Amino acid sequence: MLLTNDILDxxxxxxxxxxxxxxxxxxxxxxxxxCTRRGMLDIVSVDTVAVSTITVDETTRAGYETxxxxxxxxxx
Numbered sequence: 001m002l003l004t005n006d007i008l009d010x011x012x013x014x015x016x017x018x019x020x021x022x023x024x025x026x027x028x029x030x031x032x033x034x035c036t037r038r039g040m041l042d043i044v045s046v047d048t049v050a051v052s053t054i055t056v057d058e059t060t061r062a063g064y065e066t067x068x069x070x071x072x073x074x075x076x
Contacts, residue, residue, distance in 0.1 A: 007063055008038040016063040020054070022074045 003011075003019065010016040026046055028034055034041040054067060064070040 003036060005037065008036055010063050011041065012038055016061065018058055018061040020049075020058075020062055020070060020074060 007016055007019070011019075028043045028046060030043060030045050032043045034043060051071065054070070056067065059065075059067045059070050062070060064073065
């Protein structure tokens with residue numbers, strides 16, 4: 001799942017503070033950076049989480065209205 005322009009804009013606006021990704025293996029690491037179309041992002045932490053533990057607050061902080069919408073995005 002790539003970061004969409006909408007999500008990148010919302011990160012820069014401070015509206016999105018958490019990003020969930022589904023990987024075979026992580027492609028970034030804690031303390032690293034990620035070069036995006038909008039600029040460099042600092043990677044504060046990378047943690048493995050079970051889908052069942054994702055909270056409503058985290059869903060909102062990731063920019064999704066519902067957990068179902070977040071899970072749909074993770075499948076693409």
